[in-house]
Amino acid sequence: MRVKQLSSLEKRRIFLVLLTIVLLFIGIVGKLFWIQIAATENYSSHGVNLLKNSVVQRQRALVLESGRGEILDRNLQPMTGKIVKSLVVFPINNDLQASPQQVNQLVRILRTNAESWRVFTKDLKEPQVWSQASGGKPVALTDGQEEQIEALNLPNVKVVQMEDRYPSGMTARQLIGFIGQNPDRVMNLYGADLEKGKVALTTKIGGAGLEKTFDLWLRGIGETSISYFMDAGKRPLTGLDARMIAPNNAFYPVKLVTTLDVSVQRQIEALMDKLKIRDGAAVVQEVAQGDIVAMASRPNYDPTSVDLASKSWSNYALKATAPGSIFKTVVAAAALDLGVVNPKETFTCEGALGKYGFTCWRKEGHGPLTLEKGFAQSCNIVFAKVMQRLTAGQLESFAHKLGVLDEVGWSGKTDTKILLHQLDSEETGQLFGAHTPHDDEGVLMQTAIGQRDVMMTPLQASNMIVTLLHNGKGYSPRVVQEIRYQTDRVMEKFEPQTRKDAEGYVSASTSRTLLSWMREVVTDGTGQGLKDAKWQLAGKSGTAQTMVGKQEKVNQWFIGYGPVATPKYAVSVVIKNTDPTESNKAIPLFKGIMDILASQSNGRQ
Template identity: 30%
Template sequence: MNNPKRLYYVLIVFSIVLAVLIGRLAHIQLVDTRSFSKHQVNLIEESVKQRIHSIALDDGRGKMQDRYGELLAEVHEPSVILFPFLKEDEEALKKLSPLVSRSTFELKNKLEGRKDPLVIKNEDITRETVEQVNDLMIQGAFGQMLSINEENTFASHFIGSVRENPGMLREKYPERIDKGLISISTKTGVNGIQAAFDPFLISEGESKLIYHVEQSGRPLFGFDVKYTAPSNPFYPVTLRTTLDPKAQRIVEDAIDQFKITKGGAVLLDVDSSDVLAMASRPLPPHSNPLAEGTANKMLETHFPGSVFKIVTAAAAIEEDHLSTDPDRVFDCSKNTYNEGQEQRDLGNLTFKESFYQSCNNTFATLLNEMMENDKDITDEYAAKLGLTAFSGWTGDVFHFEGLKHYPGEQSSMIWNDGQDKHVSRAIAQTAIGQLNVRVSPLSVANMMTTIARGGTKKQVRAAHSVLYKNGTTLADFKEKEIPGDSLSRYTIKELQKLLKGVVVDPNGTGHGTFSQLPWAVAGKSGTAEKGEKGQKGYNKWFAGYFPADDPKYALVVVDLDAAETETATNKTFAQIVQQLYEAQQQQPD
């Protein structure tokens, strides 16, 4: 009697459990297919992924060219791609074996058990190999120039890095994500011009080779491999940068050879103010391009020291402050405040001699005198030299308002407290680039182009244009002048003479290092105390342009962790000049 009842209850429980399982499966299949579990797994996508094997040929991100139209930040590596199902095609492997320098047995062994395609890259695989493999027309065997975005040290601060950063992506492109144009796993530029031009460069989809497989791993539709790519024929775009790769290598080699471990150099084209080379140290680790202390030092502001005397000199010349007594001399044995002995006993020097030998007392005295009549004179003349405005190119491009070529550039500062303009010692410190004066190497380099060019101030470009995939122009970054007043032609000529004198005069601070170079140099050195508690060492600068009589390049080298007697900046500057000269001589006529 009890056994049939017990069986009846068991059947009821079994039926309930079965109904729950069927209901759960139905719910998964019909409701949760796109957001299964707390991890929001898309079951349809995962199912497709299990049946599709593929290899990416290109990530779809926009490419970068140097100023001559050659690819930057990318290695095109000749490669041979073999799909796993080729292990069953003995004849195909025999044909491929001599081309890839692998035995048939080795190829079969490497393909055995693989789910993803085998990519063969070595010194034996050449462009010719790529063509030979494709000529065989073997399904599942492809020769390809693979595009690999390698993050190396070359121009790393200028070019920047790309990373997966869902938070940054959502902040920058919410509409594109909502419309499905990009996914949250799309890589985005996090610094350098990768970040500056990310709205143009961001990928709209990768191109790849794909094929479908059964559960066993055998091809589902035969040995049929398909090529897929975004449907937009205009993308990915190409960014034509201003960088000169040969000059970049010369600059990087020089700063590394002379052991500038904190600082760097920036080289501009005098005619256009384009960046030809930019190098900063220390380099960030590959794992974290935004690591603390590794930002681009060429865009950050630092104490300039005597380089700032150019501004004080410009004011004195333009305001005709020296004409009442052209033979006036200054006691350069006295210190900056005119109340004690200077370390260097230079004796009595004229204004020009003071500039050549970088006498602090002269420029402290002149600025104190000039500021009795005009408290804003340093701001005015720094602006006329283009030193206080942002140097980087800024403008509206399509719906991108205020696009900046150097979004990490810091603004210059002359006075931190307006009350200092009434304090003699503060004025004296400011005249020689100390106290609160902070400028970036990029802005100083651009100031040198302004002087070398004859007074016209221009914004510094990082790129010339953005090109569609078919080569037509999407955006063109024209040269732009920095607005505001400029120095008179007379003052510019006088500044040019002073900067040449630093090298030509036997007592000039640049005479020993630069006087024997094949190109004459005009420039100014600078040494600044860091002025911050706990910081040791000095900021050492040399800023100039060359050839002095027919300027082509403006260059700034800065060592932000130098001992007082070190001259790594001058040696680095000199080597860059020498090697640029030699590189030009090797160019065909």
């Protein structure tokens, strides 16, 4: 048989076909190599991470720690982020579930019952932390429970350390605030990080309090999670099982070191609850440089389940309300500094002024009184007559000098040139309403006794005392003194800040005079209920009539300092919206707080 010889043209065609096949094969192999090896983390023009997505298909993850910074008190005691041992339950194939005997042992260890466990694990699609109520807080386990659970060697449960951001019994909740989802704020504040994938629209950020004002630092660099790897049949993948995934950075999360004393804060809140204070606030400042030692607000709230409509999360220590007679301190400062009253001059109180329907709280009157005695007895008639000698402008000037119309909390630029207001949503005070005539005599008399349109915050009230104790030149109170890296190296430091006002200052002599008059309030005036306190105290009482709907209510105030000989603390308290027939709780609260501070101070000696 003769074999036909191929022409050169035919040979060339065959060669080209073979070459095409080889090139196609090489191309396919190369593509597979590129997809599976070289481009697993950045495939296609859309940057698809194939490796990540393939893992996600068989990975079930649960966040154990948010990565947010800790909030500490002045003694570095944690106020947020308690670490507890919790049980994580993973959804796995039914064939691999625990035996009835193992389940019985487990529920006994967990101190629950088989039905509760069945309901919890039924139709579980994602990893969940064991809690005995739907949406409830994780159950904290003991070391002994952990050992017993691990001894069972169950395939679908694991004891882990987990962050409880807002633990039960947490104090200063309104000041600390809360975190939550807010896509609009994420876009406005962290748009650049959003584009880079560092945050998501669903990332929880600070919604109120320190969590909000310091969110830029607190939000951290990533979460700690536990991942469980399974195949398509929900069977654990051998060699992978449960793995912890966490940021590898020794500097984070940061520590927010506050000026608060958690022990004092806790005792004050317990006292407020004991006195059954429904609505109110208390502020404690160190006299030395105005630092906030405690700031409590009632009603309380749960930061893990915030009802924004209830306003219970709102910090009443920073909200302006009618001050009543504590505002007479401002009127007295103006009268003394401007010299419109002779210290020996007397005013006669007969219980009523005789016009505008203006009366004194003491219906039968106080008789003849000096301004000093009028301050101690909180006589309305004396202050109405003094106000006749002052102008609205003069009163407003001294209100600014004492800081009761302004935001007084620490504000300024950080080391990284960020403008920061430490206190969230601090309100300004108010002297006159928008449409109130400033030159009306009847209006001015009501204003002089802290009524009509006058508004003040408890922080402004306590800071006014600090200002007087510094001869008229006070501080802008801090609540955070520094931010530290996890290594304790200082990242940002917030130095004490003196208050500056365009109106100037109350004189040192007037400041000293008012402080001595405050002592007389306790020895011979409206604050005699403080005589048996652990320290000698001084201060000023106040009662303001308010309207809630159509009901008349009362704000009860007391502000002051102690101990008198060597003042250490300035305190203000307000109990809001009480019934006019209710007994006064402001003085017992003020006394209780000062006794707490006295005991704490003695304990340190």
